[in-house]
Amino acid sequence: MKQFSAKRSIQILGHILQQYGINKMVISPGSRNAPLAIHFSDLDSFECFSVVDERSAAFTAMGMAKSLKKPVAISCTSGSAAANYYPAVTEAFYQNVPLLILTADRPRDFVDIFDGQTIRQKNLFQQHSYGDFELLEDETENAEVENFKTIKTAIELCIEKQGPVHINIPLSEPLYGLVYEMPVFPEIEVIKQEKKYEIPSQLISEFNQSKRILILAGTHDKNPELESILSQLVKNHSVVVLTEANSNLYHEKFFNHIDRYVFNFNDEDIRTFAPDLLITIGQNVVSKKVKEFLRKAKPSKHWHIDQHWFPNTYYALTEKINAKPEVFFGQLLPFSKLEPQAYYNLWDVLRDKRDAKHDAYCSTIRFSDFKIFEILEQKIPQNYHVHVSNSSAIRYTELFPFSKNHHIFCNRGTSGIDGSTSTAMGYAMMSENPVILVTGELSFLYDVNGLWNQYIPPYTRIIVVNNGEGNIFRIIPGPSSTNAVDEFIATKHHKTCEHIAKHYGFSYFKVDEEETLLRTLDNFFKPEEKPKILEINTSEIQNADVLKEYFNALK
Structure with missing residues (x-):
């Protein structure tokens, strides 16, 4: 009863x-x-x-x-x-x-x-x-x-x-x-009110008069309609579209790896690449470098398109556009002149140069956190939705074309390491697609109760990149110059995930070199009755040095 x-x-x-x-x-x-x-x-x-x-x-x-x-x-x-x-x-x-x-x-x-x-x-x-x-x-x-x-x-x-x-x-x-019977309550008429948007003629005019248009996409759900419209805008090299992995927008003419292109801009570069019209969509941007670039560039116009947030991230906001991006650009597109602009060619030359150096570096790179993310981008099956933890994990992800074939998610609202595992497991519980979490070990261990959950589907996968510390603090400038870095900032440790996996009923695999990783990944995504954890140990590798060498190689 x-x-x-x-x-x-x-x-x-x-x-x-x-x-x-x-x-x-x-x-x-x-x-x-x-x-x-x-x-x-x-x-x-x-x-x-x-x-x-x-x-x-x-x-x-x-x-x-x-x-x-x-x-x-x-x-x-x-x-x-x-x-x-x-x-x-x-x-x-x-x-x-x-x-x-x-x-x-x-x-x-x-x-x-x-x-x-x-x-x-x-x-x-x-x-x-x-x-x-x-x-x-x-x-x-x-x-x-x-x-x-x-x-x-x-x-x-x-x-x-x-x-x-x-x-x-x-x-x-x-x-x-x-009680054993429910009382009768009045029905509620649920009215869904769709917000209607009509693009002002003034914005169309400003768009067509601008010669250096930069569209920057932050965190955004996969949106094929928006992707298609933006593809039309870049077709004739009229605008520059910068995206990140968690923008979930991909096109061969989009600039899909922001840090690869803007990481070492000096004052002259900032003037050279500065837009006169900046259009932002989505939420938080991972790249600190692009924020520094645009704050110094001081575009004369900045439009932000969102139904909820209108952040003045770049201290230049001039238009708050309360609309879905696909609605706004869908109305803008028929009135856009879409003439080829030298501004696109400027970025394109930079991209060709940096992409060639990226490929050259990747061809010689040793086993490391950097190499692992290059491998994962190629090895994770396309039907998987990919959740990435914060700190170094999402930054490595941004260097490779994950969003070309995958849905990418990361908790960039506050950008903390807490809750990445729990969020991914909750998503997996409701998702029609299998889910993989790619995480650093500190984020994983911090949120280990995310596995205390009897509803995790057996096709869920977790990859833990264990570099023995919060390696992000070896990457960013400052912490390594202090005496406190090992114990109190990077928090070096010797923990592993093996007993945690057993405790929560996950299959467990551990690798510490490239050949074994490649062989293990071939079987890792095969069906099994239990979800799986793969721990990749890189604690003896100077991962921060590898990443710094990468950016030096791009110069």
Whole structure:
């Protein structure tokens, strides 16, 4: 027999979520949120997932939402459990991933009287959410009417903003009251309002008058329509399009490896390659070098195209264009002159020179982190969606054409190493395509509870590049000149992933040289009853020196 929570606020919540088609919830254990666990786990239209660690649970839900492209709910008990959601909430906020955060709480009168598991939960995520709401307890006058309005408003905001929204739910005891039939609530007319955009004639004129147009794509989901339109813009060498691996846009006339081209620009180069019109799409850009270049270039016009964010990243923003990029460029294209420009040829000459040096260096490179990413770009099957952790892993990925054949994902909202594993596993749980996570060992070990998850599909793959430290701090200037680098910054260690793989039920493979890696990869993607982890040990290799040699070779 089905059991439902007797709490009226929870019954209303379940009804409204159903009306809006939100049917996935990640639940972490606890007593205060027991009414939610009881209720949603027995609703036929809901699919619930149990993830113990709240920090991991929130990232897992974020990965699920990225895969589904719709909101996913998370539920936890009161106190520090709710605070553990915060890293994923900030990441979802800056990536515009819709998370519906449902935190159970003690009654209001219990706050700040030293009652167990009670903190100031109201407005907990206010700085990094699109809305913070709190429900009334069932016994409060007009609670049913007010809670209905509050929940409806919160869900609509989560869908509209495509970002995190918080509902705090004070619940008094008893928590385990049950009913066996659900009351009838009014139906909700869900109206989807599509934002209409019409390009102003002024922007068309400015575009056609500009001779040095640079389109820069940051983090972006795969979008064949946008890719096709941008391909038309570059067809006659009219504009320059710079992309990164996680832009998920690829064309032979796009400039697909930003750092390869701009890493050593001096003041004269900046003047030579500076655009007069900069158009940016997508979110965070990985390349610090391109940010430095464009901030110094000071373009006279900068348009940013997005439905949510209008960041003044380059201190030159002149137009906030509230539209999907494919809609904007689709309307611009028929009116564009698309005449060949010397500006494109300028970049093209630079590309030919740098690409030739890249190929020459790759032909001689020894086994290292750099070489591993060159191999992986060629060896990962095309049907895999590729998640990459932060720090050095995503920077190596940017040097190779991963996005030509793969969907690339990376948590570049806040760019932290926490949550990469959990996000990838959440994505894998919902994805029709198999998923591989390529990660450094510090990121992997930091988020090891991402594997404490019984729902990971057996075709999921994880590759851990273990260089024995946070090698990014050997690459960037500064840390290596200090006495603190080994212990406190790069954090050298001798940990491996073997026992972790066994503990969580993954097949495990370990390699430490190129020939074995190539042979292992041939079998690594073959089907098996368990997901697999491949650990590549490069801890005895001076990986930072290899990367520095690479950039020296490009000069």
